[in-house]
Structure formats: C-alpha cells, structure tokens
Amino acid sequence: MTGLRIGVVGGSIAGCAMAIAGSRAGAEVTVHERSSGELQDRGFGIVIPPPLHQELIAGGYLGADMPTAPVATRIWLARAPGRHSVRELARQSSPVTPCNWGLLWRALRSNIGESAYHRGLPVGSVGRTHSGHALIRTADREQEFDIVVGADGHRSVTRELIAPEVRPAPAGYLVWRGTIPLSALRDHPKQLELLKTAWITLGFPGGHGVFYLIPGADPRSRLLAYAIYAYPPASASEVPVSTAYVRDIADEHFPAEWADVVARGEHASQALHPVADFVVPRAAEPPFLLAGDAASVTRPHTASGAVKALQDALCLERALRESPSAAAALRRYADERTAEGARLVGLGRRLGRALVENTPDWPTMGPADVNAWSRATLNGARSYLYDGVHQR
8 A cells, every 4th residue: 555645534542543554554644633732631541452452562553661550350349238338249350451541642642653643733624536535624725635534533524424414322321430549549448459450340220330540640650540320410401410410429329438439539530421322334435434433432331432443443454454455445444343333332232221221239239140140231242341251
C-alpha cells in the first residue's frame, strides 16, 4: 500500500490506533483532531485483555513501559441482607490489564510515527470526488485521500455520510464513572488489599458497581477507578442527573466500607453518561471506514470500547498488508468488524438485562450460583471478563 493516503477523522484512542495501523502498512496518514488541547487529562479507567496488550506491544502500537495495573481475579460482593456489612459471593478467574485512559492515549500518540497530527482542526464534513476518492473538509481547506477513517466517536460526521439512519438506542439507565485517590482507602485496608490482586463487582438491586486500580499520572501512583450502573431517581425529569446522585446510590446500597469510599471520598474525576448502543449495517463503504465508537457503541458492561477500537486497528493493518487494493482491504475490514460490533452489542444487551434491568437476589448467592448465572447470561458467548466461566 505504499503511496496510499489515509485521512483520519478524530485523534483519540481509535484515531491514533488507526494512524499507527495505516503507517505500519506503508500509507501516508493525516489525523484531524477537533480538540486543541492534549487529551491525556481524561484520566478514567479502562481494562483490556492481557493477550491484546501483549499483541499491541509486539506490533509497535504500545511501548512495554506504559504503566498498567494487571490483576487476575474477579471478586463478586454484595451487602449482607439486613445489614451494612459486606458479603463475598464468589471469585472467578478473570485476568485483565487496567489502564489509565490518558496514559493509553499518550502511548498511542507517541507511536504514530510520521503521521501528521493536527489539533484544533474540526472536520466539517467528508465527501466523495468524481474519481471515487474521499474528501475531508475543514474550515480552511479541502484534502483528498484514498481512504478516510471515521474515528470521531458516536457523533461521527463520517458515519452520517455512509449510515445516516443509525441512531443510538437508549438503555434507560446511566453509568457514573470516576477516579478516587488511594488516600480514600487509608482507613479501609481490607478493601485496598483486595484491589491489589483483583477487580470488584458489587451487586445491588437495579444495578452494580465495578472497582479496580489504575495507574495515576505518576506511573508509581494508583487511583481507584469505578463505574456504577443504576437507574436515575424517579424524580428526575430528564438526564443528565447530578453526578452527586452516585453518592446517594452508594449510601443506600453499598456495604458501609465501600459506601464510605464512594460517598465521602474526594474524587479526582467524575462523569455521568446515559447508556445506549448501536451498530452500523456495514463498518466500511469504500473509500470510507468507521472505527471505534463511530462504527458501534456497546453497553459498557462488555468493557470493549477501547478494546474494539484497538482491535479495529489491528484488523485494518492486516487487511491493508494482505489485500490487493484499498477497496478490497476495506471490504475485508467490513466483513470482520461489522460482525464483531453486532456481537458485542448483543452481548452488552444481555449483560445489561442481567446486571441492571433484572438483577438477581445478589446477597443470597454463592460461588455456584454466580457461575451458573454467568453462564446463563453469556448464553454461549465469550467475554474476556468472564474468563473463568469458560474453563472446565
């Protein structure tokens, strides 16, 4: 693909990963990022499968020195019936590699090679030339490319061109994300010891919380990252609800020690998002392709947002290297990634029903019950978050 010109709309994790993919396949890549500032300040937590992390290092997407906080076990907790104490329900083998979103972006950004990365350059629209090439239009110019990658999230201007009918389908509930300095765990040594080797799922009626450690801005430091899923209060007329509501959820449903961390801990960052999903009918239509959240958004229970974007990039690199033409590469990409997006959306909906919409009676469950519930929820699907469930 030497001489191929690729334009990437969006310079976040998906955009940087796709730029690396194009550069490694021999293309000349230009990235357009609408934000004028650095993106590394977005310090929320994400997790990726350990084998994918190793593949990205071997492939030159990430450096081995990028800070991570790997753990191998998932611990399920709930509040004991009629009490405020914690009850452990089960432990499952579930190796994950937690990352700091900002540090992951920085690592990808530093490895995009010779690609041109333009900040503060919003893309107004994309289009086609009479010769079948792609156009990217910004406020001050119009550039022609052989391929345009839409990596600009769920409001993608590229998706509006090739799949204008696609709109997010709301789940009806919300997710609160945040990070908390470890100083909040100073008086909770048992919780800190758990988090050093495991990530936590805390179930409650109508929702659940996920907790794990991630690297801080200082690679030697750690932050407690969380994602808490629940319905908005009945009194809420519309979303977004105040982020302070998560403290009410913690006080009402969490064991006392976990409620104390979330409800009274000082937050380093906090955000609230309505949960929704969608998938495009086709992830590429030459000369355009969609990556990351531009192509599909799954409910966050799958922990596949950044994961899918990174896998999209690996797929594009393989397709460009092994296909006879750019159009053939995009058709191969579409065949592989459209199916995966649809699979993840289906999996996210099943997990959402089981973890939020129709939660079990968590406090009464034990290891065998949690494993049986997990297998029934997955219904034959695979998820790296439920690694132990697939082991015999």
